[in-house]
Amino acid sequence: MKALVYNGAHNVRVENMPDPRLQEPDDILLRVTATAICGWDLHLYRGKVPGMKEGDILGHEFMGIVEEVGPGVSSLSVGDRVVVPFTIACGECFFCEKELYAACESTNPGRGAILNKKSATPGAGLFGYTHLYGGYPGGQAEFVRVPKANVGPLRLPEGLPDEEVLFLSDILPTGYQAALNAEIGPGSTVAIFGAGPVGLMSAACARMLGAERIYMVDHHEYRLQFAASQYGCIPVNFDRIDDPADLILQQTGGHGADASIDAIGFEAKGSTVETVLTTLKLEASSGAALRQCIAATRRGGVVSVPGVYAGFIHGFLFGDAFDKGLSFRMGQTHAQRYMPELLQLIQEGRLEPAAIITHRLPLEEAVHGYQVFDKKREDCRKVVLTPTRH
Numbered sequence: 001m002k003a004l005v006y007n008g009a010h011n012v013r014v015e016n017m018p019d020p021r022l023q024e025p026d027d028i029l030l031r032v033t034a035t036a037i038c039g040w041d042l043h044l045y046r047g048k049v050p051g052m053k054e055g056d057i058l059g060h061e062f063m064g065i066v067e068e069v070g071p072g073v074s075s076l077s078v079g080d081r082v083v084v085p086f087t088i089a090c091g092e093c094f095f096c097e098k099e100l101y102a103a104c105e106s107t108n109p110g111r112g113a114i115l116n117k118k119s120a121t122p123g124a125g126l127f128g129y130t131h132l133y134g135g136y137p138g139g140q141a142e143f144v145r146v147p148k149a150n151v152g153p154l155r156l157p158e159g160l161p162d163e164e165v166l167f168l169s170d171i172l173p174t175g176y177q178a179a180l181n182a183e184i185g186p187g188s189t190v191a192i193f194g195a196g197p198v199g200l201m202s203a204a205c206a207r208m209l210g211a212e213r214i215y216m217v218d219h220h221e222y223r224l225q226f227a228a229s230q231y232g233c234i235p236v237n238f239d240r241i242d243d244p245a246d247l248i249l250q251q252t253g254g255h256g257a258d259a260s261i262d263a264i265g266f267e268a269k270g271s272t273v274e275t276v277l278t279t280l281k282l283e284a285s286s287g288a289a290l291r292q293c294i295a296a297t298r299r300g301g302v303v304s305v306p307g308v309y310a311g312f313i314h315g316f317l318f319g320d321a322f323d324k325g326l327s328f329r330m331g332q333t334h335a336q337r338y339m340p341e342l343l344q345l346i347q348e349g350r351l352e353p354a355a356i357i358t359h360r361l362p363l364e365e366a367v368h369g370y371q372v373f374d375k376k377r378e379d380c381r382k383v384v385l386t387p388t389r390h
Contacts, residue, residue: 002387003141004366006056009047014364017057020137020145025072028149030084034162035062035139035363037373037383038170039196040129040308043265045370051130060086060127061169062139063162066153075150082153084146085335086170088125088136091151095123102332107148108134123332140366142387154339157347163354163384164346167201172342172353173335174306175201175263179209181329182259182304186210191248191257191296192233193289195223197382198306199263200356203231206261208350215257217244217292222379230355245295256298264289265307287313294321305330359383 003017022029038061043049045058063083066076076082089101096104104124125147128138137144146153156165175198184190188211192199195218206214216233218224224235236244249256293303294317303326321328345351358381361369369383 001142002363003057003137004059004363004385006044006052006058007054010045012045012058012367012370014366017141020143022068022070023145024147025070026148026150027070028066028073028076028146028153029068030062030064030082030139030144030146030153031067032062032064032139032142032144032387033081034064034166035059035141035385035387036166036169037061037140037366037369037385039198040170041370042374043308044130045374049130049132051132051135053131053135056128056130056135057137057141057144058128059138059140060129061166061171062127062144063156063166063169064139064144067143069149073149076153076155081156083156083165083168083339084127084139084144084153085168085173085339086127086129087152087332087335088127088134088148089151089336090148096151099334099337101151101334101336140363140385142363152336154343156343160346161354163357164352165343166384167197167353168335168339168342168346170333170335171197171201172205172351173338174198174333175203176205176338176342177333178202178261178263178304178306179205182206182261182302184209184211184259187212188259189213189215189252189257191215191217191244191260191293192263193217193244193260193292194263194265194307195220195227196263197356199261200227200231200381201353202261202263202306203227203233204351204353207231208345213257215244215248215296220376223381226356226381243295245292248296252298256301257296258298259302259304260293260297262289262293262303262305262307265305265309287316291317294324294326297324297326299324300326302327302329304328306333356382357384361385363387 005015066080087102088107089104090106093105107125125134214233216227217236219239227233363385372380
């Protein structure tokens, strides 16, 4: 099969790889019909995340048709059309029983062995996302093996195009969980930092949940204008406004937003000091976006963090967060928990996730897709790849 393969930082290629095979009784083999490039994938592409190996297949947003089922699969049949969550969960462990699927204890073979005991250990296995999370081959390929198929894949009804349901695999549940964590309701004011795909899905969900004012903070004007036109966001360009949080405070009577959502994560553009510290490997994440969230959020408000972080952060301003009585909600998305509900919302027309797509390419042109998405060329918001062998 053809697959998008990691060969080092800024070096990915579409190569011929061995076809996957069933390995466990509850596996399925999926023929991929659509897959997408995620902002997470860009962290890997830039060489920012440890645990990648040459030959790893990327991609964790994908869907397709079931080609084979293992003898232990009871919920799916050959020919079913499904979308697959990016997290791999067993459905039976301590955390899965609490519907905390991203914390599954049994699907990451490296859990607790890669990091020292004083550090947080990785949670559930993830598709196409480093050996810190199990080293599972990803879905930017013609075929993919899907473990724990009785728990993850969601069977889809007829009549919905791939593009409308593809983002159930990650960015739509991620944006939805971020909005729920932010406790958004009718009349809420929310500040979203980062107008990438997750930020845009957060805005869509915030609007659906009744937010009255949504500030979108970014420095790519084309993304800000889309957020304004599609979701009614108030655009704030931090290349033009030095302190977005101060602007938000001024426009909310000095109180701040009810909640802020950090949809940027550890690669936020930080200070000179942070740049030096990350270059020297003395810290793993920039705290720039989090500092803005803390400043922009009212007392007693919520900071919701769907953006990815790792290791230490310079200048976290914990004292400010304490003084304001802020709550922090964060972590990997429990996609399986939200996928059926979000599918229903798509069917009802209350969510239209495909609106953010700008680039549709065959899998063979995935390298170009990565380059365009990484450099924000051609007003790129989201790239969808289609394998041709189906």
